[in-house]
Amino acid sequence: xxxxxxxxxxxxxxxxxxxxxxxxxxxxxxxxxxxxxxxxxxxxxxxxxxxxxxxxxxxxxxxxxxxxxxxxxxxxxxxxxxxxxxxxxxxxxxxxxxxxxxxxxxxxxxxxxxxxxxxxxxxxxxxxxxxxxxxxxxxxxxxxxxxxxxxxxxxxxxxxxxxxxxxxxxxxxxxxxxxxxxxxxxxxxxxxxxxxxxxxxxxxxxxxxxxxxxxxxxxxxxxxxxxxxxxxxxxxxxxxxxxxxxxxxxxxxxxxxxxxxxxxxxxxxxxxxxxxxxxxxxxxxxxxxxxxxxxxxxxxxxxxxxxxxxxxxxxxxxxxxxxxxxxxxxxxxxxxxxxxxxxxxxxxxxxxxxxxxxxxxxxxxxxxxx
Numbered sequence: 001x002x003x004x005x006x007x008x009x010x011x012x013x014x015x016x017x018x019x020x021x022x023x024x025x026x027x028x029x030x031x032x033x034x035x036x037x038x039x040x041x042x043x044x045x046x047x048x049x050x051x052x053x054x055x056x057x058x059x060x061x062x063x064x065x066x067x068x069x070x071x072x073x074x075x076x077x078x079x080x081x082x083x084x085x086x087x088x089x090x091x092x093x094x095x096x097x098x099x100x101x102x103x104x105x106x107x108x109x110x111x112x113x114x115x116x117x118x119x120x121x122x123x124x125x126x127x128x129x130x131x132x133x134x135x136x137x138x139x140x141x142x143x144x145x146x147x148x149x150x151x152x153x154x155x156x157x158x159x160x161x162x163x164x165x166x167x168x169x170x171x172x173x174x175x176x177x178x179x180x181x182x183x184x185x186x187x188x189x190x191x192x193x194x195x196x197x198x199x200x201x202x203x204x205x206x207x208x209x210x211x212x213x214x215x216x217x218x219x220x221x222x223x224x225x226x227x228x229x230x231x232x233x234x235x236x237x238x239x240x241x242x243x244x245x246x247x248x249x250x251x252x253x254x255x256x257x258x259x260x261x262x263x264x265x266x267x268x269x270x271x272x273x274x275x276x277x278x279x280x281x282x283x284x285x286x287x288x289x290x291x292x293x294x295x296x297x298x299x300x301x302x303x304x305x306x307x308x309x310x311x312x313x314x315x316x317x318x319x320x321x322x323x324x325x326x327x328x329x330x331x332x333x334x335x336x337x338x339x340x341x342x343x344x345x346x347x348x349x350x351x352x353x354x355x356x357x358x359x360x361x362x363x364x365x366x367x368x369x370x
Contacts, residue, residue: 004079098131108274140297196228207318306339
C-alpha cells in the first residue's frame with residue numbers, strides 16, 4: 001500500500017507516531033508530503049519525502065490551490081490513502097483520514113479573528129463529511145462531533161496521545177539544588193505550555209496574587225514552554241504586575257531544561273479556556289506533580305482524579321484550588337498517586353496498534369491501491 005501523509009500539517013506527536021508506523025510496517029510505502037525541505041535528515045527507506053510548495057504564504061490549508069496540488073500529488077504517486085491533520089482535500093477520491101479537526105471556532109471563538117472564524121465555520125463541516133475516517137484524541141471530541149455534525153459513530157476513531165517517557169522523579173538533593181538555583185530555595189507553582197495571552201495567563205496571575213495575599217508565603221510562579229503569538233504582550237503586562245519579582249518566565253528552554261523545572265514544582269497550573277491537545281499536561285503528570293486544571297472536557301478526561309478542577313473564568317476559584325493543594329499535603333499526595341494511574345492510558349503501543357487497524361480497515365474495504 002502507498003500511504004500519503006501531509007507531514008507539514010502534523011503536530012510533533014502525530015509525526016512521531018506515523019514515522020514509527022513506517023518503521024514498523026516496512027512492507028508499505030509512506031509518502032511524506034512536506035511544504036519545504038524537511039528538517040529531519042534520516043528517514044526509513046520506505047518513507048519517500050515529496051515537496052509540495054504552497055503558492056500562498058497565508059493559511060494555505062484553506063486555499064483551493066493547495067488542495068489541488070495535494071490532489072495532483074496523490075494521483076501522481078498513486079496513493080491509496082491520504083492522512084492529514086485539521087483538513088482534507090476536496091479534490092480527490094482517494095480515501096482520507098482526518099486527524100484532529102479544528103473545533104476552536106466552536107469552543108473558543110474569541111481566539112480567532114473574523115476571517116478565521118468565517119473560514120472555519122465554512123470548511124470544518126465539509127472536511128468532516130469528506131473524510132472517510134476521523135481520528136480524535138478523546139471521547140469528549142468524538143461525542144461533540146457526533147452531536148454537532150451528525151457524523152456516524154463508526155467513522156470516528158479515538159487515539160490518545162502517547163507518553164514518550166515513563167513516570168519520572170529525581171532525588172530530594174537534586175530538587176533542593178534546582179530550587180536554590182532558580183527560585184532562591186523556595187517552592188513554586190508551574191505553568192507548562194504555550195506562553196501567550198490567549199492561554200488565560202491573566203487569570204492565572206490574578207489567582208497567584210490572591211494566593212499570595214491570603215497565604216503570605218514565599219511561593220514562586222514559573223512559566224515554561226514555547227512562546228506563542230501573544231508572548232510579547234504577556235511580558236509587557238508582567239512588567240507592571242505587583243508580584244513580578246516572584247514570577248519567573250523560562251520561554252523556549254531546552255527539553256532537558258523544562259524537565260528540570262517540572263521535576264521540582266510543587267504543583268502545576270493549567271487553566272486555559274480551551275484545550276485541544278493535552279500533551280503538556282501529560283508531560284507534567286509524568287513528573288508526579290499534582291494539578292490544578294480547567295474544568296473542560298478534554299482535561300477532565302485526561303487527568304481524571306489527578307487534578308483539582310477550576311472555572312477558568314473565575315480567578316478566585318483557581319486561587320481556592322491553589323490554596324487547597326498548598327494546605328492539604330495528604331490530598332496533594334493523593335493527586336500524585338492518582339496521576340500515576342491515569343497515565344497508563346497513554347501508551348505508544350496502543351496508539352500504534354490503533355493506527356494500523358484503521359489503515360488495515362480501509363484496505364479491507366477493497367479500496368483500489370497503487
